[in-house]
Amino acid sequence: MSINEHYRLDPNARVLLSDLGLSVGNILRRAGLPGDTLSDGPATLTPERFYALWEAVAAEAADPGLPIRIGQAISVEAFHPPLFAALCSPNLGVAAARIATYKALIGPLRLVIATTGEGLEVELHWPPHHRPPEVLTTTELVWWVALARLATRTRVVPVAVTSAQPPSAAGALADYLGVRVQQTERFTVTFSARDSARPFLTANEPMWEFFEPELRSRLAHLERGSTVRQRVQAALLELLPSGRGTVDGVARELTLGARTLQRQLKSEGTNFQTVLNDTRRSIAHRYLSEGSLSVAEIAFLLGYDEPSSFYRAFHAWTGRTPLAARAELG
Numbered sequence: 001m002s003i004n005e006h007y008r009l010d011p012n013a014r015v016l017l018s019d020l021g022l023s024v025g026n027i028l029r030r031a032g033l034p035g036d037t038l039s040d041g042p043a044t045l046t047p048e049r050f051y052a053l054w055e056a057v058a059a060e061a062a063d064p065g066l067p068i069r070i071g072q073a074i075s076v077e078a079f080h081p082p083l084f085a086a087l088c089s090p091n092l093g094v095a096a097a098r099i100a101t102y103k104a105l106i107g108p109l110r111l112v113i114a115t116t117g118e119g120l121e122v123e124l125h126w127p128p129h130h131r132p133p134e135v136l137t138t139t140e141l142v143w144w145v146a147l148a149r150l151a152t153r154t155r156v157v158p159v160a161v162t163s164a165q166p167p168s169a170a171g172a173l174a175d176y177l178g179v180r181v182q183q184t185e186r187f188t189v190t191f192s193a194r195d196s197a198r199p200f201l202t203a204n205e206p207m208w209e210f211f212e213p214e215l216r217s218r219l220a221h222l223e224r225g226s227t228v229r230q231r232v233q234a235a236l237l238e239l240l241p242s243g244r245g246t247v248d249g250v251a252r253e254l255t256l257g258a259r260t261l262q263r264q265l266k267s268e269g270t271n272f273q274t275v276l277n278d279t280r281r282s283i284a285h286r287y288l289s290e291g292s293l294s295v296a297e298i299a300f301l302l303g304y305d306e307p308s309s310f311y312r313a314f315h316a317w318t319g320r321t322p323l324a325a326r327a328e329l330g
Contacts, residue, residue: 005127005234007050007107009043019073022060030056047108047130058135064168067139068176071146083147085215088208092148093196096122102215104222109140110238118159120196124187128237129286134165137187138173144189145177151200159190228264229275236279240303247272281317284310288322289329295322 017024028037031052037043045053058066074083085102086095100111110125122144126132141161148156157178164185167173174180226234235253239245250272251258265271280302287298299310314322 005108006044006046008105009038009045009050009053010106014038016070016073017057020061020066020069022057027053027056027060030059047127047132050107051130051133051136054136055133058133065172066135067142067167068169068172070139071142071176074143074146074150084211085208086147087151087200087202088204088211089151089200090203090205091197091200092151092191093120095147095151095200096120096196102219105215105218116190118190119192119194121188121190125238126187129283134168137163137165138167138181141181141187141189142173142176144191148191148195148198151202152195152198153201154198156191156195156198158195159192160188161190162186162188227268228261229268229270232261232265232272232275233279236276237283240280240283241301243303243305245276245303277313277317280313284314284322285325285329288326291326295326298322 014024017027024038025035028035031049033045033049033053061069063069085098089095089098096111096113100113103109103111108127112123112125114121114123124137124140126137141163145156145158145161148154155178159179160182161177161179162182162184164183164187166183167181170181231254232250235250236245239249239253247258247261251261254261256264262272265275283302284298287293287301293301295310296307299307302310304310304313311321314320314325318325320328
């Protein structure tokens with residue numbers, strides 16, 4: 001699970017934008033970002049600003065097929081932690097595992113890698129409460145196919161691609177991917193077992209062994225910067241809607257034992273139930289203030305089996321009903 005709440009924008013993005021024939025200055029102005037955002041070292045952006053940048057890129061390009069163009073522009077010359085980790089790998093299966101580990105270095109997008117009956121599935125989990133633009137979600141899905149083709153020099157065709165946001169250029173995207181994007185509630189790319197084991201011609205294990213300790217060190221430094229409470233909260237934001245926001249579910253997400261997790265929280269002067277209640281209360285207030293969700297829908301997103309359970313909990317927290325709170329917040 002990523003615990004980095006910001007996206008790290010590498011200056012090499014200037015090269016990619018230039019290759020695409022786009023004006024960096026125009027894009028930054030559209031996004032309301034300083035003109036030197038990509039000039040002086042890596043930039044760190046909140047999800048909102050990062051998404052605004054991608055919206056600006058899409059507006060500047062005015063091309064529904066932009067994700068395809070980006071996939072075609074990916075090259076081995078760009079040093080980017082996930083791409084580098086992937087290209088040095090012996091195959092896509094190893095590459096996916098490495099990227100899932102080090103993706104946290106560049107932002108809060110979390111990857112879940114699984115072996116299914118169809119093959120290797122890569123699922124993208126975006127930060128909760130921040131809806132990413134379609135151009136970004138489609139580009140991330142395209143990136144995986146572009147990676148497999150770049151590293152194997154083979155036109156790898158995924159078994160399936162799914163998205164919660166219908167792509168703008170569905171026909172052109174289907175031609176590029178070799179399959180149509182299916183609309184579901186998940187963002188996934190699935191490759192056959194054969195393609196996931198196909199050798200990467202770019203494999204370079206000595207180079208990986210040289211750079212991997214530095215990546216591991218940076219990841220450890222990132223993790224030390226977050227408290228256990230913060231990590232639990234981040235996990236709960238993703239697990240609550242699925243009903244897995246329990247101490248056991250969070251412990252599995254953080255690759256800890258339940259007792260170890262409770263012990264670490266106790267050392268910070270809190271416990272799991274307190275963090276759970278605080279997280280639910282915070283999310284509830286946000287949803288109630290937005291006004292677009294019913295109380296029943298909010299109860300579901302907070303992991304309650306029945307709206308009545310949410311009503312009782314909210315009244316215990318605030319002394320008010322959810323509807324009364326919504327009226328005050330609205």
